[in-house]
Amino acid sequence: MQYYDLCVIGGGSIGGIIAYYSFRGGITNIPVYYRSIESVEAIMKNGGLTIKYGDKEYLVPIIPVHYTKPIGKCRFIINTVKAYNVKDTINLMHKITSEDSLILMLQNGFGSLELVEEKIFNRYIAGGVVFIGAERINKYYIVHHGGRTIIAGSRRGFTSKLLELMNILNRGGCDFRVTSNIDLYRWIKLGVNAVINPLTAITRSKNKIVLTRYGRILAEEIIDELIIAAEKHGFKLDKERLLTTIFRGSENTSENYSSMAQDVINNMPTEIDYINGFIAKHVGEKSVNGVITRIVHLIEESYMKNNYNKS
């Protein structure tokens, strides 16, 4: 059985960026698991992934693998598929891990980490929040639009494995930090995503749309409800600090189309149920977050075939 230091599941925008930082951090053989065979072939032909960061392009020589054909076990597994695809990767995660492996889930919103914690035992499991803007232009070309921070932590108690992963990614230039209170950061990141993602998706705009007059008004309305939801889970969030974080995040990734705007532009499903839909579940479906969730679902229905008759 072949052993690898680090594998990525889901070679999209963030998966590609993780491969980039890992390679620069000294990991040379990085299996990246793809859902489509066309992606595997395109990346082989290109000799790896091309990552554009600033005005430079870097070729990252990964090992592209189809997710149905695992090639060995991994010490670190970074899962970067969309939240609604996580359930399809459970089997793969079982196959490519041993009891010594650490799985890091990097999905936005709430639900993905919980699902993996529920389904996978005898493994180290952590969650992380990503403050990086990235865009997949084609199957092998990804643009890094800014931000470089990832905060990670395990809800199953401290593990030094996260510090090992931190060393690799820090060496590669990623500002990867480890926290003992990952849920606090997940709530803060939920605030960032609950504002930036739907506003950019509805308007098909870059992240800087949030900095406009109406972007700021809606941000406040969304955040007021998030604070109520967080309180129900025992987290007291400060509104002004949260808004500052959100507006700073929009500035740092101003030229990025958020992951949800990219979904809408590419006629793909969105993660709205894991973000604003999750908040609406706590504060009522008639809330601002409830309305935003339904508007994004309406937009999805406008392009997802055969959905028009669904109730």
Ligand SMILES: NC(=O)C1=CN([C@@H]2O[C@H](COP(=O)(O)OP(=O)(O)OC[C@H]3O[C@@H](n4cnc5c(N)ncnc54)[C@H](O)[C@@H]3O)[C@@H](O)[C@H]2O)C=CC1
């Ligand atoms: N793009 C961004 O700027 C940011 C994204 N995020 C979050 O990171 C996560 C990933 O987002 P993106 O990279 O933008 O998504 P993406 O859609 O670009 O990439 C996800 C990839 O996973 C692949 N995939 C789906 N099912 C699979 C399977 N069973 N096996 C292997 N691969 C599979 C898809 O084909 C796709 O290429 C999301 O939860 C998103 O919210 C967080 C921060 C920033």
Ligand SMILES: CC(C)(CO)C(=O)C(=O)O
């Ligand atoms: C940080 C941000 C807002 C970057 O665009 C993001 O998390 C996303 O696009 O999903």
